[in-house]
Amino acid sequence: MHARFLDAVDVNVKVKLVQNQLDPFTFAVHKPFMKKFVPVLLYFSIILGAFICDSVSAQERQAGQTPRDFIVHALGLDGREILDEGGIGAVSLLEQPVAITLAPFYLSTSDYLDLRNKTNKNKTWPQTVLHYDVRNVPVSGINLTSKLDRVQKVTITLGEDFAAVTSDNKTKIYDFKFNRLLTVNPQINPDGTQSDTLIFDNISLYAKAYRNMHTIRQITRNGSLRTLPIGQTSPEATTGVNKGASLDAFWIESSMSWAASAPKTKLTFTAEPGYLAVKRKNELLFRAKFSEKNYISDAYRDTLLAFAHHEWPLHPQILQALYEFSAPPKQLEILMYSPNALKGQKQTWVLTKRQHSAAAFPLPENALGVLQRQDVAPLAYVINEAAHNRALGGIETLGVLKRRFNQQIEAGEIWQAWLTGQKYSTYSGKCGTGRGSTICQTISDIEAAHMPEQPEQIQDYFTALRATGRPGLKVETIQLLEPYLDKKDTPAFVIRTLAMARAKMKTKQANAAGVAEIDAQILLKTALAKDPYDPNTYVGLAQVLAARGAFEQSWDIYDALRTLPTVQGVELKINRAELNLRKSTPGYFLGP
Numbered sequence: 001m002h003a004r005f006l007d008a009v010d011v012n013v014k015v016k017l018v019q020n021q022l023d024p025f026t027f028a029v030h031k032p033f034m035k036k037f038v039p040v041l042l043y044f045s046i047i048l049g050a051f052i053c054d055s056v057s058a059q060e061r062q063a064g065q066t067p068r069d070f071i072v073h074a075l076g077l078d079g080r081e082i083l084d085e086g087g088i089g090a091v092s093l094l095e096q097p098v099a100i101t102l103a104p105f106y107l108s109t110s111d112y113l114d115l116r117n118k119t120n121k122n123k124t125w126p127q128t129v130l131h132y133d134v135r136n137v138p139v140s141g142i143n144l145t146s147k148l149d150r151v152q153k154v155t156i157t158l159g160e161d162f163a164a165v166t167s168d169n170k171t172k173i174y175d176f177k178f179n180r181l182l183t184v185n186p187q188i189n190p191d192g193t194q195s196d197t198l199i200f201d202n203i204s205l206y207a208k209a210y211r212n213m214h215t216i217r218q219i220t221r222n223g224s225l226r227t228l229p230i231g232q233t234s235p236e237a238t239t240g241v242n243k244g245a246s247l248d249a250f251w252i253e254s255s256m257s258w259a260a261s262a263p264k265t266k267l268t269f270t271a272e273p274g275y276l277a278v279k280r281k282n283e284l285l286f287r288a289k290f291s292e293k294n295y296i297s298d299a300y301r302d303t304l305l306a307f308a309h310h311e312w313p314l315h316p317q318i319l320q321a322l323y324e325f326s327a328p329p330k331q332l333e334i335l336m337y338s339p340n341a342l343k344g345q346k347q348t349w350v351l352t353k354r355q356h357s358a359a360a361f362p363l364p365e366n367a368l369g370v371l372q373r374q375d376v377a378p379l380a381y382v383i384n385e386a387a388h389n390r391a392l393g394g395i396e397t398l399g400v401l402k403r404r405f406n407q408q409i410e411a412g413e414i415w416q417a418w419l420t421g422q423k424y425s426t427y428s429g430k431c432g433t434g435r436g437s438t439i440c441q442t443i444s445d446i447e448a449a450h451m452p453e454q455p456e457q458i459q460d461y462f463t464a465l466r467a468t469g470r471p472g473l474k475v476e477t478i479q480l481l482e483p484y485l486d487k488k489d490t491p492a493f494v495i496r497t498l499a500m501a502r503a504k505m506k507t508k509q510a511n512a513a514g515v516a517e518i519d520a521q522i523l524l525k526t527a528l529a530k531d532p533y534d535p536n537t538y539v540g541l542a543q544v545l546a547a548r549g550a551f552e553q554s555w556d557i558y559d560a561l562r563t564l565p566t567v568q569g570v571e572l573k574i575n576r577a578e579l580n581l582r583k584s585t586p587g588y589f590l591g592p
Contacts, residue, residue: 103178104559105202106384108369116361124358128300130156130328131353139344157362160299163307164362174307176590179205184367200367204555206578209588211551212256220249223261230339251337254315258585267317278318285335286318291327309587379525386532387563395533398428405439415454418446422493426534429569464497475513477501492531499523500540520544535561535570
């Protein structure tokens with residue numbers, strides 16, 4: 001979300017998350033993004049009954065499609081295979097992979113720069129640097145030439161495929177080449193002062209785009225709700241100036257530069273050489289004067305406008321009009337309304353300096369990534385170790401698993417072979433697809449003819465796996481497997497199976513069964529620590545995080561999975577979700 005919508009002076013943050021829904025992994029890995037959507041979501045979630053970062057229990061509170069249902073379906077996590085032409089069928093995305101360059105959250109600044117400079121031996125990039133004075137003031141009596149109280153110095157650095165904004169010692173970098181949002185902030189000392197140490201965080205730009213789109217759809221009911229009442233059901237709204245107030249949905253759409261539907265009120269555009277003005281209901285929304293000096297190339301214009309979709313509180317129709325101008329703005333005036341500024345607020349940008357040169361990518365190498373800090377999240381450490389094939393001494397390849405399986409069969413170690421076969425099946429993704437190997441058939445033979453002879457715990461594992469996905473058997477699965485949670489030799493896939501059974505239960509059902517205290521997210525992290533190469537655990541954890549509204553962390557897990565060789569064992573429907581996001585929110589990205 002645009003900070004101008006939330007805070008009159010902070011132009012450095014647009015997306016902020018709901019803090020109290022997320023866990024310690026979230027805070028350790030994405031602390032700069034954990035501030036709340038308080039001014040917007042507190043009001044609108046109360047009114048609409050639709051929490052943007054809702055928990056699983058939200059299913060029971062809403063009629064029709066719930067936030068969880070929407071998230072799960074939109075991310076392609078509902079168990080159906082998606083055809084490339086968009087239909088439902090038997091062709092999986094695994095057979096037509098999407099070519100991407102991965103820059104996961106756990107990379108250090110040094111690793112990130114190495115990846116960025118891989119095709120650039122000079123390690124410098126042509127850049128246009130724009131220096132602006134930014135002011136935020138109430139609407140009354142203010143114009144571009146007025147003397148305002150506070151001036152914020154903001155620097156925008158434009159490359160052909162990236163944009164960076166720096167203000168108050170804080171930097172955000174939109175890397176459109178890798179589709180990442182990077183932040184560099186000073187570490188805060190215990191006394192609240194800024195230290196000289198810099199902290200680096202890295203999230204998926206797809207996650208940010210999805211959060212914006214999802215927020216708009218939820219608050220406006222997919223564009224159908226145009227007048228948003230403010231706080232009328234909250235105790236604070238019974239008195240005070242905001243009692244009975246409302247806000248036009250146009251302003252929340254402008255704050256995130258995305259709309260689920262066309263505005264009901266037509267915008268009036270006045271375009272002249274070097275000048276653009278936009279009115280709505282005879283009110284001046286936007287005014288810009290453009291520099292006499294053009295961009296070096298259209299690539300810099302495109303980068304600025306992709307950046308603007310994330311940073312400037314402008315309706316997408318206004319942003320689209322800016323593509324007609326071949327020079328950067330030298331003056332901007334933006335009108336906005338918000339729950340904290342019901343009478344309106346203006347933001348002005350005045351260009352004070354401009355330069356063009358070749359320079360290094362604007363990520364300082366001395367900034368500390370998530371693994372270089374003292375408060376390293378254990379899960380982040382495990383994921384990084386797995387990505388570098390160091391976790392648990394390295395991955396067991398399919399060849400190793402197959403040889404061990406055959407040796408165990410020959411030795412009559414049937415249940416041990418069955419356990420090895422489960423790992424082989426998980427890593428390969430072949431069993432149960434019609435394209436499995438001899439080992440898959442042998443696993444089926446064991447289950448069909450020899451399972452009654454095996455130890456009780458193996459029979460319980462098998463019974464639970466067989467019940468997976470069958471309606472009405474989630475409670476039975478949990479009851480079968482829960483006694484094995486505290487045993488050291490319990491395989492990771494067993495913990496994962498229990499976790500996913502719990503994740504698919506509604507709160508009411510879990511309470512009735514006495515399993516409400518079981519936390520699927522914690523169990524999935526435990527399973528991942530036991531086997532950090534199991535692709536199904538990554539998918540399960542990503543699903544649970546997405547269902548809880550932690551979209552950034554969900555994408556982190558998917559990105560981590562995409563670095564593992566065992567990714568062949570699952571269908572990455574997140575690939576299709578990202579392609580659809582580029583179609584639904586094209587302004588947030590560069591290129592097709």
